[in-house]
Amino acid sequence: MQYLYSHCEGIIVHSDLKPSNVLLYDNMTAHASDFRLTKIISTIFSTSSTHTNQSSLTTVKGSIRYVASSMNYFHLKGDVYNYEILLLEMFIGRRPLDDIFQDGLTLHDFVKTSLFERVTEIMDPHLVLRDERNRKTEYYMALVLRIGVTCSIEFPRYRMEMRDVVNKLHSIKNLFLEEAVQERRESAGVNGEVTSHNNAHVRC
Numbered sequence: 453m454q455y456l457y458s459h460c461e462g463i464i465v466h467s468d469l470k471p472s473n474v475l476l477y478d479n480m481t482a483h484a485s486d487f488r489l490t491k492i493i494s495t496i497f498s499t500s501s502t503h504t505n506q507s508s509l510t511t512v513k514g515s516i517r518y519v520a521s522s523m524n525y526f527h528l529k530g531d532v533y534n535y536e537i538l539l540l541e542m543f544i545g546r547r548p549l550d551d552i553f554q555d556g557l558t559l560h561d562f563v564k565t566s567l568f569e570r571v572t573e574i575m576d577p578h579l580v581l582r583d584e585r586n587r588k589t590e591y592y593m594a595l596v597l598r599i600g601v602t603c604s605i606e607f608p609r610y611r612m613e614m615r616d617v618v619n620k621l622h623s624i625k626n627l628f629l630e631e632a633v634q635e636r637r638e639s640a641g642v643n644g645e646v647t648s649h650n651n652a653h654v655r656c
């Protein structure tokens with residue numbers, strides 16, 4: 453999505469990002485598909501002082517509950533909302549159209565009320581580690597979900613820019629991997645010391 457925003461001649465806004473419109477290649481790289489609702493915005497228009505990030509002349513379209521209900525105009529941060537709803541859905545294993553989301557309860561609200569307190573209770577069970585690493589994993593998952601909650605706010609002016617979303621997610625990923633590597637090194641060091649001690653004991 454960041455590529456569509458920043459590395460094309462015009463700004464390409466997808467407008468209908470959801471699981472069925474994401475394709476996974478053999479190496480698990482995700483690619484957006486189905487560009488039927490896509491809009492290409494001139495970079496000059498998108499940065500003008502009178503129409504910053506929105507066009508009141510275009511009626512917003514998209515899939516129900518993957519588009520903010522407050523969006524009655526076309527906005528560059530519409531894709532940010534779509535992306536984060538998709539992110540929340542991936543991590544908790546619930547779709548915004550599930551029966552649990554009734555009487556005003558949304559996927560955004562459901563996750564927001566559980567951040568940093570009941571994260572493992574709402575996570576997709578397949579993503580939760582039932583061992584001593586669970587607390588650390590829960591911490592990093594909460595960081596990701598917090599980004600999802602921040603960017604799925606109804607009103608676009610309170611959402612992050614897509615480039616900031618990408619940078620923060622990469623930062624969380626790198627911290628998680630660095631900590632995992634460090635733990636493996638420490639574990640390997642401890643196991644190595646135990647093995648050396650046992651070998652010395654056998655020789656004696």
